[in-house]
Amino acid sequence: MTEGVPTWEEVARDYGRFLYNVAYRLTGNDDEAQDLVQESLLRVRRGLERYEPGSLQGWLARIVTNVFLDEVRRKRRRPTDALPDDPGRVLPPSPAADQVPTGLSTEVEQALLALPEEFRVPVVLCDVSDLSYEQIAESTGVPIGTVRSRIHRGRRLLRSALTAEGITGS
Amino acid sequence: MTDGPDVLGTPPPTDHEDLTLVSGYLDDELDDDERAFVEARLADSQAWRDELEAVRVARDAVRALGTREAPAGFWADVTSAVEAQPDAQPAATDEPDTSVVPITAATGKRNRRRVVAWVAGATAVAASLVAMFMIPGRSQVRPNVTAVATSHGATSAKVGDPISGLVPLGPGREPR
Numbered sequence: 001m002t003e004g005v006p007t008w009e010e011v012a013r014d015y016g017r018f019l020y021n022v023a024y025r026l027t028g029n030d031d032e033a034q035d036l037v038q039e040s041l042l043r044v045r046r047g048l049e050r051y052e053p054g055s056l057q058g059w060l061a062r063i064v065t066n067v068f069l070d071e072v073r074r075k076r077r078r079p080t081d082a083l084p085d086d087p088g089r090v091l092p093p094s095p096a097a098d099q100v101p102t103g104l105s106t107e108v109e110q111a112l113l114a115l116p117e118e119f120r121v122p123v124v125l126c127d128v129s130d131l132s133y134e135q136i137a138e139s140t141g142v143p144i145g146t147v148r149s150r151i152h153r154g155r156r157l158l159r160s161a162l163t164a165e166g167i168t169g170s
Numbered sequence: 171m172t173d174g175p176d177v178l179g180t181p182p183p184t185d186h187e188d189l190t191l192v193s194g195y196l197d198d199e200l201d202d203d204e205r206a207f208v209e210a211r212l213a214d215s216q217a218w219r220d221e222l223e224a225v226r227v228a229r230d231a232v233r234a235l236g237t238r239e240a241p242a243g244f245w246a247d248v249t250s251a252v253e254a255q256p257d258a259q260p261a262a263t264d265e266p267d268t269s270v271v272p273i274t275a276a277t278g279k280r281n282r283r284r285v286v287a288w289v290a291g292a293t294a295v296a297a298s299l300v301a302m303f304m305i306p307g308r309s310q311v312r313p314n315v316t317a318v319a320t321s322h323g324a325t326s327a328k329v330g331d332p333i334s335g336l337v338p339l340g341p342g343r344e345p346r
Contacts, residue, residue: 008252016245017237024238034244041252108231126197127232133199145190152193155228162231 004053008045015060018129022061025124026068028113036071040064061129062139065121072117111161119154122147192221196229 006014016037023036040063051059112120125136133151137144194200195208211218 009249012245012249012252017239020240020244021237025235030241033238034240034248037240038248038251041248042255045252045255105235108235112232112235123232127229128235133194133197148194148199149190151197152190152225155193155225158228158231159224162228167231 005048005051006056008041008048011044011060012041015056018057019060019064022064022124022129023068025112025128026064026121028109036064036067039067043067055135057129058131058135058138061125061131061135065125065139068121069117107162107165107167111158111165114161115154115157119150119157122150123154123158126151189221192218193225196222196226
């Protein structure tokens, strides 16, 4: 291991929880989150040689975001693909799949998932990953002003959806 | 903000100032001038205060979601799956692992494919040139085909094979 650069196993151990949570908030379900984390760790393993010590969390968020957006693009190209039947799938179905927490979080999760990706990604990176606008800009490849705008519009949409569900008052 | 009134009936601010500053203010992402500007608006505009409250509620709702834990056994499975992968560099046609590619842009991948195609073509040409100079000429071929054919023809003729009996025909042989 190079000074300051963890092994991929250490990344999985120390940042796996972070990776999984971001992946879950981006995808909205456990099965896709697992695929996302697995692919992200593969990229981490391949990319560690090029990693320059800095914000590891920001770097990981960038990777998981790229994997997610790659998948979004792939689905747009081939919308009929059915992931559960993918023979190349390595991981078994999650026993926790389709289980949703009780309480208001269900509605919030649904509202978050209903956001278009261009708003959901920066909102998740900001409010779930706790990244700065600058880190989000680096992760998503858009200017900071655009990040701020998308976060704001995403939150407005969320607020409207939650109000429509009767979750929040005026 | 140009959105219409939300379902609460709270009208959005009607001015054309950048209301996205409100989220920046909430996240402490503004510089001093921007912060002073927002605070001045919040002090004298109910619409700005409503906007701040709207995005604050949404932000707090997302932050309150908590951490989603992976299912039991997931980490053992994923560790095995990653370890099982060949420890190779990404394929030449892969996206860079840590690069950011906007959804609408894939030119980098196309360009990379062109480079790969060019390299493949150049490799094929180089292989052809090597083959031309390295493959031995007819005179260098071993074993000597003429000698083998002569020997085989003589043997076969002795056992009455009419076809083999027509051989040997080759350089330096007298026709029968």
